[in-house]
Amino acid sequence: MKVRTAGEGRADDPREGGPGGSPDAEATRVFERSRPAGGAEATRVFTRDAAPVPEPVPGPLEELDGPDGPTAPEGPRGPGGPGEGEGPAGRGGGGGGPRSRGPRRWFRLRPGRIIALLLVVAIAVPPGTWAWVWWTARQDARPPSDAILVLGASQYNGRPSPIFEARLEHAAHLYEEGVAPTVITVGGNQPGDNYTEGGAGRDWLVEQGVPAGSVVAVEEGSNTLRSLEAVDEVVDANGWQSVVIVSDPWHSLRSRIMAEDQGMEAATSPVRSGPAVLERRTQLWYITRETGALWYYWLFGDTDDADIGYGTDAA
Structure with a gap:
């Protein structure tokens, strides 16, 4: 089999570039196959047209031809040029290419979203605080410290009330365990009282066998914050830094936060006995x-006059 291009064929064949034929040699290919047929050579010709040539696409000048003749295309508008940064050609620094986009804004603060966020916070924060108070009430931290601080409660003519006595008893156990070498009792008195809470607590501890030299009575304070402010002065005067606060479980978090705000390193070891912890319903109410x-x-930044958790058995 022989392959001939149109230019090599017969002159009278229009497919082979002869007169009247196509001048393009690549437009047509001619295949010849020869084989003997009855003693004579026969030739069969197969023709395969090439792929059609696409029509020319008008160029930029042809597309922009106006009534006054061809118009040159407008190039990209760079710095200093007219309309800098404007139009399809000006954006991104190149004409005809994809436009560059700035960073996507995934979240926009709109008034509706702000209001919804505030509502969520307002609804979620109180239960979260309640859970924090409850969780702290269940913890018992008794690291080695400089002093054991017993927050005062009611006393009756020099005798600690049941709630106050439960706190003092727990402080005595901590002292025996060696948590701290000193116990601080704190609390003033109510109008008409002859004894202070701090003094009544000191006397009770000494009666239970705690050395008098290891007990410091701070006989001031009508609520938790005022008592801690008075204790802070004693702590600073003695060069102490850390205290373990003894109070009722639900009172632990607030007293610790107040003590830390005064500059003390505070931990809490709440009592597990006494009227304040006998009933679960009572605990939930106080929390x-x-x-x-x-x-x-x-x-x-203050405590209301009816400081819950301090000074009275109702706490």
């Missing part, structure tokens, strides 16, 4: 009240 007192302190 709820203490949550409100903690927020009162955060908002106003």
